[in-house]
Amino acid sequence: MKYVNEGFTEKSKVTKEVNFNRNGSVANTKDKVYAKITNSNGRDTYHIKTYQNQPFDPIGSNENRQKYLETKFKTVSKDTFDFYLIYLQTNNSIYLTRTNRRFINE
Secondary structure (H helix, E strand, C coil): CHHHHHCCCCCCCCEEEEEECCCCCECCCCCCCCEEEEEECCEEEEEEEEECCEECCCCCCCHHHCCCCCCEEEEECHHHHHHHHHHHHHCCHHHHHHHHHHHHHC
16 A cells, blocks of 8 residues: 555645625625635635526525525636626626626636
């Protein structure tokens, strides 16, 4: 076994997350998370919450059914993430439309 382990070096994975709540601000541990930035080995990845493969609208018609819906986090580009975060902060639907358009093109 010593011959197998000599050449094998594993990089330490340091993962940090910044979670964002419904208002687009940094979430507490009790808040629901709608977007997050994950930093792993110095590389940022951006995630947004989706439902039925569309960006989730926490202000829309599914607002009261959130705990019953099967939502997932999908990796997106920085531009898509920025539009989604602006939508959460301002509640202006044009930013959700831009998020949807960028999400489809990815």
